[in-house]
Amino acid sequence: MISFSIVIPFYNGSEFIMETISSILNQDNKQRSFTFEVIIVNDGSDKENADFIYQKTKHLECISLYDKENGGLMNALNYGVAKSKGDYVIIIGQDDMLSENHLNSISDIIQEGGIDVIFNDALYYSNERATNFLVRGDKIPKISNEPYDNFINCAKWNFIVSTGICIKREVLLDKPFVEQYKNQGEWLTWLRILREHSLYFNNNTKALYRRHNANMTNDLFSRFSLNNMKYNLHVNLYFYKLSYRGSREKCIFISKLCKDIIVYLYRSFFGGGRTHKKIFSKNWGS
Template identity: 25%
Template sequence: MALITVITPCYNQAFFLPDALRSLQEQTFQNWECIVVNDGSTDDTERVALEWSEKDSRIKYFSKQNGGLSSTRNFGLRKASGKYIQFLDADDALHEKKFQSAISLLENDDALDLVITDFVESEEKLENTYSSWCKLSDKKISYESILLEWDSQFSIPIHCALFRSTILQGLGFNEKLKAKEDWLLWLEIFKRNAQCSLIAKPYANYRHHAQAMTRNHDHMYENVYEAYKYVAENEKLGPLIYPFFHKVNAYWMKHLTKHMRDDRYRLRNEIAGSIKKVKKIFRSLVLK
């Protein structure tokens, strides 16, 4: 029976970790291992993870110095031994049928590289769910759509996917970024012409809470700029360069407008500065 390796990074989320692990134990497909990686937490992450690993040998605990989400996921990838890879952050959860539904497709079609399901969103209590802002099963997911439509038309929480391990071989998360690192990985995956199947069932739960990195505007804007800069300078965009910079400019203008009446002048100035820097990068690339 095929093995699924679940990679669960955890930084100061001991409170949420049991929900993630419980959602694994409730899977109808039971042949999985979970690699819990403690990224230098200062809370009870180690105690909680060890309690669960002592009760369930499929849960394997590792600890490392703090290095950020990308380095923690990459650490887990290096430890993985499964035919399939599932990412599951400590504050998220999966529906009990996620593994079974995805495995049945992957095991019956060797050409498939990954299966993506729809998702729901929730606040701190997982049971208080609501519809996601986008329906992935309605999208045509490709390199171009991920490049140009990400965050405006859709985004794919990483735990929506079950990956065949071979499609991730030689890939990893960009450790220089603290946000949008998943977007860059999705680009790399679909640059390989990944074959994907979509399941129109919300089998992943994306949780919002006060500690989430996406709630930190300063953190997000700084890393969004770095991610856009990385793509502009490293991807061979060709004719996509113009629609890409239109997308980038639209993003910054949207958020600049959003903060026009914000008291945080520094944040507005930072966004305005990002717009100027993006235009400078665009001009330099067009003139090459």
């Protein structure tokens, strides 16, 4: 039987966390094809939020709550993975939700064998309802059987949706989330993993990605700042370092670098530093 560890990093997220937990507890498991545990990592929340999550989860046997000092999103994810016991780790944000067939659909894929990473798309969730808009949609490229091809495509643009992503625990222990950038290490981590490991796009389920005023939609990525540019440059250099460094890889590196510089200069001088189209991502505390 397949065992999952569902890791939820938590930081002052009392407003929506119970909906997230409910979406997990309501998973369809009529076939009894899997077991799961839920690991909540309280990453230095204030007393009110810490007390809330403790009181709400203390009676739920499948949930383990861990308290730690604030270290940022990537650190909280690594902490949760280290505490996990399942064969596979599933990541979900404190304000997002899984569809009821999420674990079932992943179980079916795992039983086919040979897959290390399974990701899905997500629907934006706003005003207490799911929209018809996908986070990635038709921008997700065709997934290759060759890990290096997926690595190349991810270097061009981060097409991976992290909400509900499923990764072999042993892979994450070997290649943990990159913590150098406290709240922005996912793209670097995907490159690190996809360089060597198989990838599968699960089109049989959609997670729900919540948009609200407190998430990073209106903060971290709504402004193309110098810090964003530095992060993108790091991603670009990281990709090139891991790549074969041939002519194709050089072209990708140079084109991405030029694009980032042009976008940064344009938005700095003509757009007040703000993007014309918001890039949606997750919120986390500093």
